[in-house]
Amino acid sequence: MKVTVLGSGSRGNAVLIESDGVRLLVDAGFSGRDLERRLAAVEVDPSSLTALLVTHDHSDHTRGMGVAARRWGLPLYLTDKTRTVCRDLLDGSEEVRAYSSATEVEIGGLVVTPFLTVHDAVDPVAVTVTERATGEKLGIATDLGRATAPVRHALQGCDILVLESNHDEILLRESPYPWSVKARIGGSHGHLSNRAAAELVRELHHDGLCAVILAHLSEQANDPALAHDVVAEALGRRYRGTLQVATQEHPLEPIDVSAKRTARLPVQTTLF
Numbered sequence: 001m002k003v004t005v006l007g008s009g010s011r012g013n014a015v016l017i018e019s020d021g022v023r024l025l026v027d028a029g030f031s032g033r034d035l036e037r038r039l040a041a042v043e044v045d046p047s048s049l050t051a052l053l054v055t056h057d058h059s060d061h062t063r064g065m066g067v068a069a070r071r072w073g074l075p076l077y078l079t080d081k082t083r084t085v086c087r088d089l090l091d092g093s094e095e096v097r098a099y100s101s102a103t104e105v106e107i108g109g110l111v112v113t114p115f116l117t118v119h120d121a122v123d124p125v126a127v128t129v130t131e132r133a134t135g136e137k138l139g140i141a142t143d144l145g146r147a148t149a150p151v152r153h154a155l156q157g158c159d160i161l162v163l164e165s166n167h168d169e170i171l172l173r174e175s176p177y178p179w180s181v182k183a184r185i186g187g188s189h190g191h192l193s194n195r196a197a198a199e200l201v202r203e204l205h206h207d208g209l210c211a212v213i214l215a216h217l218s219e220q221a222n223d224p225a226l227a228h229d230v231v232a233e234a235l236g237r238r239y240r241g242t243l244q245v246a247t248q249e250h251p252l253e254p255i256d257v258s259a260k261r262t263a264r265l266p267v268q269t270t271l272f
């Protein structure tokens, strides 16, 4: 499985997952043109995409979904409530496939498992994506509100985590946002702080974890180096994988999970 964060932040989010000819896009929070630009940067032809799944109705996850579904003929996976509230983005010609947090979605050899979050959207979910052939598991968990017990349970055993690390609590307090926005972001139905992300990643760490990507960073109330350091400290010396911070403007390098897994295998030794 190959994972590419095409961009992440309050102005747009999209993650590309590739597996054995399947190309799944999770969220399309950029305009159609911007999505094309980002896909071109990682040498992916948009017409080769297989499907698009949208996690919730906020515009930083939905902005290009109608255009992408129509222009590239993609089946669009939406929950019923998200579809209703996003009807202005759709003209009825899209192939919409309903999903819910109660059931897995199979897209080629990928199994998408949605789970509910307490984020302040109409019907918010986060997802894990597992490659059936290898068991490789990706967690995409931004817009969490807070890390509830079901979220913590769903994200166990991931090989790779795309995890929200939205704000530093002090920088948020000192930011120019109006108090109502600060309360929303920092509240239990908004976004996860660096400290909360660090606590979550400390809990989710296991020997198979090989890549952590911090995502959905606030531009006003965070600093990529600070987010990185807070989470790196929580992971500690036991962690042998990579830690990266996703940016709003540019895609990250694709991560080949099986190559990372192999790189982490202990050296084989023989006794005799």
Ligand SMILES: [Zn+2]
Pocket (backbone or CB within 6 Å): 056, 058, 119, 121, 143
């Ligand atoms: Zn959101």
Ligand SMILES: [Zn+2]
Pocket (backbone or CB within 6 Å): 009, 010, 013, 058, 060, 061, 142, 143, 216
């Ligand atoms: Zn968002």
